Amino acid sequence: xxxxxxxxxxxxxxxxxxxxxxxxxxxxxxxxxxxxxxxxxxxxxxxxxxxxxxxxxxxxxxxxxxxxxxxxxxxxxxxxxxxxxxxxxxxxxxxxxxxxxxxxxxxxxxxxxxxxxxxxxxxxxxxxxxxxxxxxxxxxxxxxxxxxxxxxxxxxxxxxxxxxxxxxxxxxxxxxxxxxxxxxxxxxxxxxxxxxxxxxxxxxxxxxxxxxxxxxxxxxxxxxxxxxxxxxxxxxxxxxxxxxxxxxxxxxxxxxxxxx
Amino acid sequence: xxxxxxxxxxxxxxxxxxxxxxxxxxxxxxxxxxxxxxxxxxxxxxxxxxxxxxxxxxxxxxxxxxxxxxxxxxxxxxxxxxxxxxxxxxxxxxxxxxxxxxxxxxxxxxxxxxxxxxxxxxxxxxxxxxxxxxxxxxxxxxxxxxxxxxxxxxxxxxxxxxxxxxxxxxxxxxxxxxxxxxxxxxxxxxxxxxxxxxxxxxxxxxxxxxxxxxxxxxxxxxxxx
Numbered sequence: 001x002x003x004x005x006x007x008x009x010x011x012x013x014x015x016x017x018x019x020x021x022x023x024x025x026x027x028x029x030x031x032x033x034x035x036x037x038x039x040x041x042x043x044x045x046x047x048x049x050x051x052x053x054x055x056x057x058x059x060x061x062x063x064x065x066x067x068x069x070x071x072x073x074x075x076x077x078x079x080x081x082x083x084x085x086x087x088x089x090x091x092x093x094x095x096x097x098x099x100x101x102x103x104x105x106x107x108x109x110x111x112x113x114x115x116x117x118x119x120x121x122x123x124x125x126x127x128x129x130x131x132x133x134x135x136x137x138x139x140x141x142x143x144x145x146x147x148x149x150x151x152x153x154x155x156x157x158x159x160x161x162x163x164x165x166x167x168x169x170x171x172x173x174x175x176x177x178x179x180x181x182x183x184x185x186x187x188x189x190x191x192x193x194x195x196x197x198x199x200x201x202x203x204x205x206x207x208x209x210x211x212x213x214x215x216x217x218x219x220x221x222x223x224x225x226x227x228x229x230x231x232x233x234x235x236x237x238x239x240x241x242x243x244x245x246x247x248x249x250x251x252x253x254x255x256x257x258x259x260x
Numbered sequence: 261x262x263x264x265x266x267x268x269x270x271x272x273x274x275x276x277x278x279x280x281x282x283x284x285x286x287x288x289x290x291x292x293x294x295x296x297x298x299x300x301x302x303x304x305x306x307x308x309x310x311x312x313x314x315x316x317x318x319x320x321x322x323x324x325x326x327x328x329x330x331x332x333x334x335x336x337x338x339x340x341x342x343x344x345x346x347x348x349x350x351x352x353x354x355x356x357x358x359x360x361x362x363x364x365x366x367x368x369x370x371x372x373x374x375x376x377x378x379x380x381x382x383x384x385x386x387x388x389x390x391x392x393x394x395x396x397x398x399x400x401x402x403x404x405x406x407x408x409x410x411x412x413x414x415x416x417x418x419x420x421x422x423x424x425x426x427x428x429x430x431x432x433x434x435x436x437x438x439x440x441x442x443x444x445x446x447x448x449x450x451x452x453x454x455x456x457x458x459x460x461x462x463x464x465x466x467x468x469x470x471x472x473x474x475x476x477x478x479x480x481x482x483x484x485x
Contacts, residue, residue, distance in 0.1 A: 041313040042336035072336045074329060099388030114387050121388050126312060127354030127396030134351040147396040150430035195330035195347060199313045202349045252329045
């Protein structure tokens with residue numbers, strides 16, 4: 001865990017400027033040993049630009065939480081992802097719902113490092129991964145779930161029977177930093193996501209002490225998003241950066257348009 | 261496995277399972293073969309397709325060139341939304357799953373055992389694995405159906421007495437469609453319910469790694485027409 005409190009982490013709505021001019025500025029204070037969450041699912045809502053910034057920043061011994069360590073068909077071929085941080089030697093541990101390729105033809109950079117014992121990979125069922133972060137964001141230290149009961153993942157762990165059914169104890173997963181991508185933000189950090197971009201992003205924002213958001217549309221003035229339409233409240237958001245148009249900023253590309 | 265193994269095609273296997281879906285069911289389809297269930301013509305039945313990444317009520321795949329880059333299903337395929345669709349975040353999406361509101365999940369598998377255990381997240385000898393949402397779905401959906409080829413690429417049975425590779429969930433599978441037929445998991449064991457056209461009971465038995473309950477008359481697999 002990071003000991004120092006983020007300097008800009010706890011002010012009120014728009015009381016302090018959350019808008020950062022560059023991705024590099026927004027990740028400058030990540031210490032070695034931090035636990036980082038990266039949102040997104042199959043490239044949608046994936047903080048591609050912030051992956052690049054964390055890779056340039058160079059913090060080491062990181063624990064990285066995300067659904068998987070690879071992108072997907074719409075990620076430009078040379079775009080940053082967790083693979084780049086793994087190759088940089090920044091990652092000590094990953095916590096993911098996928099830690100191996102799902103088909104024989106796939107290659108995963110993570111696998112080479114796990115096989116050599118250089119990175120520890122904690123494999124977590126996807127719903128449990130989401131709920132562990134939701135619990136952290138909700139001030140709940142642990143919970144019971146039926147997922148993974150009776151499997152290798154539950155071996156040697158605490159279970160308990162409620163109403164005749166066995167459940168597995170899972171602990172909350174707090175983050176030091178969350179890196180996410182949103183569709184819209186206002187200057188107070190209120191966020192909206194579009195379509196399946198929401199996925200893990202609101203949950204990671206609430207689980208983290210410092211939430212950093214790359215935003216697709218121009219950042220709106222405070223109050224421009226109706227309070228009823230806010231998906232993630234600005235109180236959970238600390239730093240927002242507008243993604244520049246390509247080639248300066250990274251954007252998913254239509255399937256079939258990517259030359260690998 | 262060859263693309264054209266004996267018996268049913270993958271689409272026919274999925275059509276047979278999709279026939280079991282009831283009006284109003286919330287359905288979650290696993291990556292791979294099970295996604296073909298959404299091609300089935302449900303007629304007047306209203307089926308709500310749910311995807312782990314928080315999409316409730318998705319429709320057919322988007323035509324090439326019309327993809328919405330903000331919208332994928334759990335397999336990363338660009339889908340469309342049906343009228344009435346809703347988007348939730350991942351924790352709410354799995355709340356839907358964990359609270360037992362998914363009527364059926366159709367999953368692929370490496371192995372299904374006669375006691376209802378199945379394995380689909382870790383290949384033999386592999387470090388780590390790809391669980392995705394399979395453990396949550398398998399433990400919590402009201403029905404668990406499996407669509408898979410009857411044998412592995414090198415001819416080993418996938419229907420077995422006990423799973424040799426790590427299980428995804430225990431005792432949860434209800435119904436299995438393979439290229440050779442439709443199988444039901446009963447309290448007495450694995451029962452052959454319907455057989456693929458052109459396949460004999462003896463062929464099914466010799467390709468299966470556990471005891472089969474075989475009624476005197478085995479009807480052919482029901483088809484769409």
